[in-house]
Amino acid sequence: MDCVTSTTEIGGATLVSVIVENPHDEPARYRLTNELDGPVWPPRRRGYPERGWDESGYEGVLGPGERDALGYAVPASPVDPPARIAWTEPAEVPEPSRDTRSTARSFRDPRPPRSVFTSPRWERDSNPLETGDRP
Amino acid sequence: MIVTVCGGKGGVGKSTVSLNLAAALDGVVVDADLGMADLPTDGGPTLHDVLAGRIDPLDAVRTDWAVGVLPAGRSLAGARSVEPAELNPVLETLSETYEYVIVDAPAGFDADAALPIVAADCCVLVTTPEPATLADAVRTRSLARELGTDLGAVVLNRAAQTRDAVTKTLGGPQVAVPTHQDIHEAQQSGLPVSYTDADPEPVQRFESVADRLRTVARDRRTGTLTTGGAKNS
Structure with missing residues (x-):
């Protein structure tokens, strides 16, 4: 499995980008492990x-x-390489799963939006157009 | 057995059916509407607390009520803080103690409506005879099929008798529950209709749905397929 990585440091975290290519004639399952000193912040869809x-x-x-x-991102400084292929194995045909996480991902998040909880104090301080007092 | 009471539209009687089924089956009812609670609560621990890991699911069940209830939380902040996918292990935990876990699913087609269907061993589809409601019931039926959950029964709510057209569209055994003042009054007090000095007729209707679910549970235990299970219907 070929693996090319790059990193960008931003705001105390490191963004890691990886391109993985399978040069072989057979399908393969692989595991990419993070080498940075921190937990992986994975890409999320609808919060999952x-x-x-x-x-x-x-x-x-x-x-x-x-x-x-x-x-992905990690709240840590970059190292070289930031990620590596831990193992590969011949792949089986993936079966459609009926698991909770994939269901949660494929439907809309039912939770109320974060904006509902915006603090009124913060709004006043951050809005330069606001001149009068709020009730 | 985990039974999810669902139906696309709100206000069709899912909570009423859930409460009365839980009473008939001596089960626990879980109000799984994370945003807008439907069953009464008392200020004690709610599903929000359970999903946030603050309390064990079994400790949050009100066992001293007419029916065992795990109420939903009512605060927006609570609804924001939960992890909806945690519902499924909670239901599994409850089903280790209670033979029947009845899940009152929210309306709509968001993750909180789909997750209890995934967790369920079978679902009960609630609809009224109005065309718009039936259309949403058809969509919920398709959703359940897609998620691989069998249809245990269809409750045609606020209807005097079953309708062939509904059976044709939705499949599964159908029970009609007529509009009845006793059901309405009992629900207002958070009670199943069987706990009031009521006309036996509506009690019997819920009992027929419960009977159907007992059959599904027995067939699941013995590993036989149910004729009305409608897995392939």
Whole structure:
């Protein structure tokens, strides 16, 4: 499995981007592990981590010649390399799963939006157009 | 057995059916509407507290009420702080103690409506005969099919008798529950209709749904397929 990485440091965290390519003629499952000193902040959809991500990395399947473009963040300083392929194995055909996380990901988040809880004090201080007192 | 009471539209009687089924089956009812609670509560621990890991699910069940209830929280902040996907392990935990866990699912097609269907061993679809409500029931039926959950029964609420057209559209065994003042008054007090000095007729209707679910539970235990399970209908 070929793996190319790069890092960007921003606001005390490191953004890691990875391109993984399967150069072989057979589909393969692989595990990418984070080498930085901190927990993986995975990409999220509707609040839930994308499929394949966990605290220490990512697990996925690539067909022959296919590529994955991956990105995550870690609250730590960069190291070289920031991530590596821990293992690969021949892949089985993935079965559609009926699990809770994938269901949660594929439906809309039922929780009220964060904006509902905006503090009135913060709003007043941050709004330069506001001149009068609020009731 | 985990039974999720669902139906696309709000106000069709899911909470009423849930409470009365839990009474008939001596089960616990979980108000799974994370944003807008439907069943009464008393200021004690709620599903929000359970999902946030502040209390064990079994300790949050009101066991001294007419029916065992795990109420939903009512605060917006509580609804924001929970992890909806945590509901499913909570339901599993309850089903280790209670033979029947009845989940009162929220209306709509968000994750909080879908997750209890995924967790369920079978679902009870509640609808009224109005065309708009039936259309939403059809969508919920498709959702359950897609999520791989069997249909245990269809409750045609506020209808004097079952309708062939509904059976044709939704499949599954159908029970009609007529509009009845006793059901309404009992629900207002947070009680199943069987706990009031009521006309036996509505009690019997809920009992038929409960009977159907007992059959599903027995068939699941013995591993046989149910004729009306409608897995492939």
